[in-house]
Amino acid sequence: MRTWKTAALTTALSVLGATTAMAGCGIEAGRVSIVGNEFPAIHTVAEGAEACAGDGVEVKANLTADHQKINVAGMQGNPAEYTSAIIATSSIMALMNEDLIRPLDDLVAAHGQDVPKRQLIVIDGKVMAVAFMANAQTLVYRQDVLDQIGVAPPKTYEELLAAAEKIRAAGIMEHPVGGAYAAGPSIALEFVDMYIGHGGEFFKPGTAEVAINNEQGVATLNMMKALSAYMNPDFLTHDNNATAAEWEAGNVALMNFWGSRAVALVDSEGSAPQVHENTRVGPPMTVGGGSIPASALWWDGWTVAKNTTDQDALATFVALAHGTSPEILNDKTMGQAVWMIDGYQPAPVNGGVVAAMEMGTKPYPMLPYMSLLNTAVGENLSDFMQGKESAEQALADIEAAYTSAAKEKGFLN
Amino acid sequence: MKHKTFLWFVLPSSLAMILFIVFPLVSIVVQSLHVAHDQVVTTVENCGPFGCTTSTIIDQSATEALRREQPLGRYAGLTTYLDRRHLAVAEVGDAWRSAQGWRDLGARMLNLPFYKAVAFTLAYTFVVTPLTIILGFIVAVAVNGVTRSVRGPLIFFSLLPMIITPLVGSLILFWMIDARGIVGAALQAVAGDPGLSVKASTPLMWAMLMVYGVWHAAPFAFIIYYAGLQTVNADTLESAMIDGATRWQRIRFVVLPHLLPLTTFIALIQIMDNFRVFEPIVSFASSAHATSLSWTIYNDLGGETRQLSAAAATSVLTVIGVAILLSPVLVRTWREFGRR
Numbered sequence: 001m002r003t004w005k006t007a008a009l010t011t012a013l014s015v016l017g018a019t020t021a022m023a024g025c026g027i028e029a030g031r032v033s034i035v036g037n038e039f040p041a042i043h044t045v046a047e048g049a050e051a052c053a054g055d056g057v058e059v060k061a062n063l064t065a066d067h068q069k070i071n072v073a074g075m076q077g078n079p080a081e082y083t084s085a086i087i088a089t090s091s092i093m094a095l096m097n098e099d100l101i102r103p104l105d106d107l108v109a110a111h112g113q114d115v116p117k118r119q120l121i122v123i124d125g126k127v128m129a130v131a132f133m134a135n136a137q138t139l140v141y142r143q144d145v146l147d148q149i150g151v152a153p154p155k156t157y158e159e160l161l162a163a164a165e166k167i168r169a170a171g172i173m174e175h176p177v178g179g180a181y182a183a184g185p186s187i188a189l190e191f192v193d194m195y196i197g198h199g200g201e202f203f204k205p206g207t208a209e210v211a212i213n214n215e216q217g218v219a220t221l222n223m224m225k226a227l228s229a230y231m232n233p234d235f236l237t238h239d240n241n242a243t244a245a246e247w248e249a250g251n252v253a254l255m256n257f258w259g260s261r262a263v264a265l266v267d268s269e270g271s272a273p274q275v276h277e278n279t280r281v282g283p284p285m286t287v288g289g290g291s292i293p294a295s296a297l298w299w300d301g302w303t304v305a306k307n308t309t310d311q312d313a314l315a316t317f318v319a320l321a322h323g324t325s326p327e328i329l330n331d332k333t334m335g336q337a338v339w340m341i342d343g344y345q346p347a348p349v350n351g352g353v354v355a356a357m358e359m360g361t362k363p364y365p366m367l368p369y370m371s372l373l374n375t376a377v378g379e380n381l382s383d384f385m386q387g388k389e390s391a392e393q394a395l396a397d398i399e400a401a402y403t404s405a406a407k408e409k410g411f412l413n
Numbered sequence: 414m415k416h417k418t419f420l421w422f423v424l425p426s427s428l429a430m431i432l433f434i435v436f437p438l439v440s441i442v443v444q445s446l447h448v449a450h451d452q453v454v455t456t457v458e459n460c461g462p463f464g465c466t467t468s469t470i471i472d473q474s475a476t477e478a479l480r481r482e483q484p485l486g487r488y489a490g491l492t493t494y495l496d497r498r499h500l501a502v503a504e505v506g507d508a509w510r511s512a513q514g515w516r517d518l519g520a521r522m523l524n525l526p527f528y529k530a531v532a533f534t535l536a537y538t539f540v541v542t543p544l545t546i547i548l549g550f551i552v553a554v555a556v557n558g559v560t561r562s563v564r565g566p567l568i569f570f571s572l573l574p575m576i577i578t579p580l581v582g583s584l585i586l587f588w589m590i591d592a593r594g595i596v597g598a599a600l601q602a603v604a605g606d607p608g609l610s611v612k613a614s615t616p617l618m619w620a621m622l623m624v625y626g627v628w629h630a631a632p633f634a635f636i637i638y639y640a641g642l643q644t645v646n647a648d649t650l651e652s653a654m655i656d657g658a659t660r661w662q663r664i665r666f667v668v669l670p671h672l673l674p675l676t677t678f679i680a681l682i683q684i685m686d687n688f689r690v691f692e693p694i695v696s697f698a699s700s701a702h703a704t705s706l707s708w709t710i711y712n713d714l715g716g717e718t719r720q721l722s723a724a725a726a727t728s729v730l731t732v733i734g735v736a737i738l739l740s741p742v743l744v745r746t747w748r749e750f751g752r753r
Contacts, residue, residue, distance in 0.1 A: 069715045094719075099473045124457035124470060131462050183701035208454075208469075233613035234592060236701040297463050340462055363463045368454065368471050375718050379526065382701035386615070389524070397524065400504075404497040408722050410449040410487070 025322045029056035030315025034302075035071045036086030038063040039260050041133055041337035045086065045302070048323030052315075059319055065241070068094070075100040080307040083316040089298045089364040090371060092121075092129055097368050101128055101303040107317040115321060119340050121301055123366075131301035132324035133337040135260045136361055137193055138295060138352030139282035144274065145172055145253040153280070157197075157223055157287040157294065160254055164230040167253055177230035178246050178255035181385065182239040187224075188378035193256065194220045196362055197287040197294020208369045208411040210376075210402045213395040219288055221384055221391040228385055236382055250275045256285070256295070259353035263336050266349050281348070283355035295356055296364040300337075369411045376402035438732070445493055445725035447486035450479045486722070493726040498713075500730075501525045526709065527727070531734070533619065533703045538687040538738070541626035545683055546676060548627060549634020554664065556635070557642045568639070575632035583696035586625050618702040625693045630686065634679050641675045642668065677742070684738055688731070706731045 034049060036042045046061035053059040062082070064070075072094050074081040085095060095101045103126040108115060112130075121129040139160075141153050146163065149170055154160040160177070167176040180186040195202070200216035203209060228235055232246060244261060246252050248271035257265075265271070265279050284295035302320045304313050326343040335347030338354060346354050364370075376398045384394035406412040453475035459468045495502040504525055512518035522528045556567050574582065589596040592610045601609045611617045645668055653663050691707035694700060700708065706727060713724035736743075 072719065097471050099477070118462050120460075121462075122458075122460040124455075124459075134462060182698060206456075232592075233608065233610040235613075237612050237698040239698075299462050357463070363461070363466070366459055366461075366466075366468055368452070368469065371718050379700075379712075383524070386613075386701075393524075400497050401526070405718065405720055405723070408448050408493065408496070408498075408720055409718075410452040411454070413451065 025052035025057075025318050027052060027057050027315045027318050030058075030312045031083060032057070032059040032312070032316045032319045033082045034059075034061040034063075034084045034086060034320070035067050035074055035082040036061070036063050036302075037067050037088075037300075038065050040263055041260055041333075041339075042086055042300070044328055044333045044336055045132065045320070045323040048325070048328040049319040050323075052319040052322050057315055057319075067091075071095065072098055072100065075305045075307065078307040079309065079312070080305040083305050083308045083312050084302055084320055085305070086300065086302045087129070088135070088300045089366050090374070092301075092303065093366060093368050093371060095303060096123070096128065100306055102306040102313065103127060104130065104304060104317065107304070107314065111314070111318055112321060114325065116340070116342060119301075119324075121299070129301040129303045130321070130324065131299035131340055133260070133300045133339050134353055134357060135258060135298045135300060135337065136284060136295045136353050136356040137189075137256050137258050138262075138284040138356055140247070140255050140257045140262050140265065140352070141280055141282060142253040142275070142278050143280050144278040145176070148172060153282045154254070155283075155285060156289075157194075157227070157285050160285060161226055161230070164254060168230065173251065173253055175230060175232045175251065176253040177227055178238075178243050178252035178257070179227060179231055179235060180238060180240045180243045180257075181224075181228060181231065181235040182242070183236050183382045184239075184378040185374060186239045186378070187236075187381050187385075188374040190224065190256070191220060191377050191381065192364070192374070193295050194223055194287065196296055197285075197290060197292055199290055199292055202365060202370070202373060203367070208406055210373060210399050210406075212373075213392065213399050217395045218391045221381075221394060223287060224381075225385065225387075225391075236385060247271070247279070248275060259350060259356075260300075260337050262352065263349055281350070281352040283352060283359060284361060293356060293359050293361045295361050297356060297361045298364050299340075369406055369409070372405045372409065372411070373398075373402050376405060441725040441728045441732075443485065445722060445729050446488065446490060448489040448493060448722045449486050450476065450483070451487070452476060453479075489722070493722050494730070497525065498723050499527050499726050501527060526704070527730075530704045530706050530709045534688060534690060534705045534734075536619065537623060537626060537690050537705070538684055540623050541630065541687050542680060542683040544623075544627045545630045545634050546679055548631040549679070550638050550672075552631065552635045553638035553642055554668075556639060568636075571635055572632045574628050575630070577629075579629060579692035580696055582629060583625055583693040586621070586628075587697045590621055612697075612699075615702040618697070618699050622690075622693050622697060622699065622703055625697075626687060626690065630683060633682070637675055637679055638672060641672045645671050681739065681742055685735060688735055688738060706734070 032049060034046055036046065042063055046063060050059045050061065068091050071082065071085045071087070071091070075085060075095065076098065080100070085101070087095065104112070105127050108120065108127055115130060119131050120127045121131055139153065145167060146153060149163065149166040149172070151163045151166060154163050164176045167173050179190060181190060195212065195216060198216040198219050200212065200214065200220070202212060204211050232238070232251065238246065240258065240261060243255065243257065244265060247255065247265055250272060259281065262279070262281050266276055268276055284293035286292065287294045302324065304316050308316070324341060326341050329339065329341060329343055334345060335349050338346065338350045380394055380397040380401055383389045384391060403412060453472040454469045455472045456467060457470050459466055494500055497504055505522060508518055508521035512521055523532060552571055556564060556571060559567060588594050590611045591597050592601070592612070597611060600611065601607055611621055649667050650663060653667055658666070689707050690705045691711065694703060694705055694708045710724045710727045710731070713720045713727065
């Protein structure tokens with residue numbers, strides 16, 4: 001009896017001991033709570049961070065397409081609900097404007113020796129985020145459809161329009177062009193890409209005064225209108241998810257789409273073999289005879305909240321550094337994004353974003369008032385896209401809406 | 414009842430009302446009179462994976478000092494109410510001076526976000542409310558005339574549209590009216606136009622939003638009218654039958670007058686509810702075609718921009734709008750109270 005009891009006690013203690021040793025990544029205790037967008041690459045990062053969970057360390061992730069609606073509010077509490085937000089070039093400004101993220105210089109110096117310097121996002125001399133992937137919108141096309149009409153993948157938007165006309169004339173697809181033209185943030189990003197391609201500047205240099213009511217703005221709108229003529233007539237309700245659904249249903253052959261989301265289009269889930277086997281990703285297109293790609297480079301990265309204890313901040317830093325370390329790269333995750341991690345080998349589906357970087361695509365402007373312009377664009381393009389007002393009127397409306405919002409937020413007087 | 418007893422009696426609900434109605438009202442009024450402080454911006458160097466650029470950021474320490482001194486923000490008076498996102502006084506004045514005719518003036522005013530939202534909200538309220546009442550009444554009379562054995566299940570099915578969460582119900586309808594959905598395809602067949610798409614057409618989208626509104630709110634009218642029908646005086650009905658009144662005459666001269674107070678009640682609740690229309694616009698993703706006051710507030714509050722003063726001003730204008738719509742009823746109630 002005694003031997004049995006001792007044996008049981010020893011087993012129990014050793015099991016407990018083993019559990020303590022299993023709290024991975026070398027964190028002793030802390031709470032990590034991540035909020036971020038929802039696509040395959042972010043899932044991988046969150047899973048990498050969750051591998052650090054264990055005895056005393058709690059790791060949760062809330063990944064949703066509506067993350068921008070909840071991250072600012074979720075990090076304003078003290079202590080903040082989310083200890084880390086996975087954000088991109090523009091969404092970091094919302095957090096910075098409200099002073100919700102902490103500088104990471106100390107944590108990088110103490111625990112981040114493995115993080116490559118190129119991944120550090122430095123704003124005003126302080127490391128505010130660690131980037132782990134690059135993203136951009138580039139051409140996505142159906143190889144079999146282009147073969148049927150005997151056209152090479154378009155390099156410019158004008159070539160894309162010609163190809164779309166041929167596809168429609170051949171009776172293959174009625175609405176061959178796809179695009180996330182839903183009123184709101186989706187169409188605003190398409191406008192930004194196209195406007196950059198036309199060589200336009202958004203603001204008067206050094207000020208917050210908007211300057212888009214010019215010939216580049218009009219050319220941008222006219223090109224978007226021309227593209228929409230080849231789209232499903234419901235395009236004003238199609239966000240990224242609906243656009244991807246249209247692609248997987250085999251209704252679309254040409255579109256300007258995110259590299260990170262194109263990954264989900266080439267897998268075997270959700271679409272017929274003819275669709276996913278023939279989906280290809282090409283470089284971003286130029287427009288209007290220009291040489292600047294009509295696209296913008298984005299980085300996705302993680303931040304650490306300001307309103308948390310230092311212990312939670314340390315746990316968050318280590319967990320997320322682990323989630324974006326070379327350990328997460330394997331056959332399944334390698335092609336999910338253009339990772340900025342050591343040991344990354346681009347898969348064919350990442351060719352678009354790699355080409356975007358090589359072609360010198362401009363980075364998305366990281367300005368505190370850019371989101372106000374985005375909102376103004378997203379709210380005021382539907383009338384023009386439906387043919388109810390002129391391009392100049394739409395641009396004037398956008399400028400007026402932006403100016404009134406910027407005055408209210410104190411960027412303009 | 415003695416005054417003291419009365420006061421103790423209403424104390425819990427008064428506290429709740431003060432907490433959940435008075436304080437928020439005061440809060441939005443105060444917030445709508447302030448705007449954010451002038452942002453102190455500095456030029457900085459940003460370095461990232463794609464190189465270094467010169468950019469601007471908000472100087473947090475300078476802004477922090479301002480915020481601590483005046484946490485509410487800069488006092489702006491009625492500026493927010495008069496700016497382009499709200500009453501747009503300057504733009505309306507321009508439109509009045511330079512418009513050619515009423516239609517042009519109307520089109521220009523509808524270009525302004527607040528008036529666009531008000532136009533849809535009012536159209537929605539004044540179309541959906543009477544249709545709800547009429548449909549609810551018809552269903553109540555029909556269910557009342559059915560045999561008792563079937564009545565239970567029939568009442569359950571009639572209540573279903575109201576039990577379903579508005580967001581879910583409108584999402585279901587959203588997919589049904591898609592050009593490749595059941596209702597969308599049926600509409601295309603009926604109209605003989607294969608390119609017809611509800612989601613791409615503003616008038617059709619307005620109609621569909623109102624159809625959803627009536628479908629969702631009719632059970633409310635139905636159940637109230639059904640209860641009212643149970644209390645109709647059986648003697649009066651019988652004597653009307655003996656006098657040779659047809660079914661329609663019976664309804665018109667006995668049932669309808671009896672249900673008039675209930676109609677006023679339903680109309681009141683429905684006007685208040687429909688003025689706050691929001692869920693269908695979100696589920697139908699129809700902000701390109703129709704916006705409402707509640708949707709404008711939600712749009713201002715959410716996302717990266719968080720324009721709190723603008724949202725507060727729109728909220729105050731919505732409250733004023735509801736007060737205006739309900740003023741006839743309020744005046745009548747006040748008069749009756751004064752008379753007694």
